[in-house]
Amino acid sequence: MKFPYFKYHPNPLQTSSVSQSDRTCIRCNQARCFIYTGPVYAVDNLSERLCPWCIANGEAAHQFGATFSDPYSLLHHGIAKEIAIEVAERTPGYISWQQEEWLSHCNDACEFHGDATQEDVKNASIETKQQWFLDNNADEAFWQTVTECYMPQGSPAFYKFKCRHCQMILLGWDCA
Numbered sequence: 492m493k494f495p496y497f498k499y500h501p502n503p504l505q506t507s508s509v510s511q512s513d514r515t516c517i518r519c520n521q522a523r524c525f526i527y528t529g530p531v532y533a534v535d536n537l538s539e540r541l542c543p544w545c546i547a548n549g550e551a552a553h554q555f556g557a558t559f560s561d562p563y564s565l566l567h568h569g570i571a572k573e574i575a576i577e578v579a580e581r582t583p584g585y586i587s588w589q590q591e592e593w594l595s596h597c598n599d600a601c602e603f604h605g606d607a608t609q610e611d612v613k614n615a616s617i618e619t620k621q622q623w624f625l626d627n628n629a630d631e632a633f634w635q636t637v638t639e640c641y642m643p644q645g646s647p648a649f650y651k652f653k654c655r656h657c658q659m660i661l662l663g664w665d666c667a
């Protein structure tokens with residue numbers, strides 16, 4: 492069966508939100524060679540127990556009331572509710588140090604592309620940096636301080652998002 496397509500998280504294998512596994516999905520009772528390894532917000536412990544197909548078709552969210560990321564930041568930025576729900580309920584989430592935040596641009600949620608590389612951060616465009624200053628109420632000096640020793644998966648962490656419309660790269664960040 493074809494790997495599901497996630498509009499807002501196009502390559503969850505690459506970002507490590509989905510891994511190859513022989514585990515059985517608790518929703519469809521099938522071992523489909525892939526298991527979701529990102530965060531799950533639900534009453535039941537569903538960690539590493541859902542396949543990406545049951546996330547894509549909304550069945551995991553429907554059966555367990557599960558969400559995979561917090562829609563708050565999208566709604567707070569005026570993104571349409573249907574989009575925020577698609578991200579929260581039918582899109583693999585990602586693990587961050589504290590509270591993950593899904594970035595948006597051009598009135599839409601962005602695509603998540605995992606940890607930013609050192610080059611992504613070092614060579615961030617002026618637009619990307621200006622957006623980051625705006626989102627974090629920060630300036631160039633603060634940017635220099637937090638990016639100086641950046642290592643993917645370290646702290647601070649930088650996450651790469653891409654606008655689906657103007658292709659701009661946005662960086663989310665978090666620290667331990």
Ligand SMILES: [Zn+2]
Pocket residue numbers: 516517518519520521541542543544545
């Ligand atoms: Zn499943």
Ligand SMILES: [Zn+2]
Pocket residue numbers: 596597654655656657658659
């Ligand atoms: Zn845009």
